[in-house]
Amino acid sequence: MTQGAFWRTVGARPVGATVITAIHDAGPVGFLGLSFAHVSAEPPTVLVSAGKNTSALPVIRAAEHFAVNLLPAGADEMARLFGGGAEMAERFAAGRWGSFTTGAPALETAAAVFDCRLEKTVEDEGAVILIGRVEGVRTNGDGVTLAHQGGYRDL
Template sequence: MSFEATGAEITQGAFWRTVGARPVGATVITASGDAGPAGFLGLSFAHVSADPPTVLVSAGKSTSALPVIRAAGHFAVNLLPGGAEELARLFGGGSEMAERFATGRWASFVTGAPVLDTAAAVFDCHLQQAVEDEGAVILIGRVAGVRTGGAGVTLAHQGGYRDL
């Protein structure tokens, strides 16, 4: 069912519904801090440049993993493999960090950020810059390591998950 909204009618719900119309690869953004690993479901991952290799992710200012990422000075982008809906939901919020990392096999790569062994792709990054804007923080990372593996990916689309 289609809809439209303009001006003040663009509520958070209308915004997220419209963003959700675009299928995106579900990613988990992770870091390792003094209290252990932290991470969140990142649906706003994008590349910035291939030379030098740079990526960005956006996190809400209230994201619980954000202070860990800032203090650690690193983050990893883990593109979830096919069949990882449970993991996407765990990292989507509402669960404790220990519960999130109890699912899957995690190891470190270059920066010390946790990376998922079965990830379809990994970008391990040094935090280069954090840009605050409205209710979000844009994290820009210089890529220190990349890895691909696993067949297929988990996509987020229209509030749910699908395998590709």
């Protein structure tokens, strides 16, 4: 099996586009997180998977927090920016950001935000799984941006 075939097959499943954010001495960081899931409701826990080379990982580990920002409908350009290549300042210039329970950057227009304390990390192969205890949530109830087959669609 090739990596291309793997990613095409993973991309066949539509998922909510999320931006995973944190802030520390170096400033805010964030990346596009397409591997986000809940773990448990008691205690409220979520996970995000990131490539080991994701530039935001050292900041998330140092800050010991992260926020999962579910992108609202119409945020395909923001998804592309956080998907890589753009400087962090350019990524964060694309939206209005505040802070939430942990201090992690929270997108003011996000369809939903899960603000988390980093509980543990699990490293396997080329990925790091971030497991976070949810300390705050909020929703806007509007549409979302979905990632599907290499592009973005609104729901």
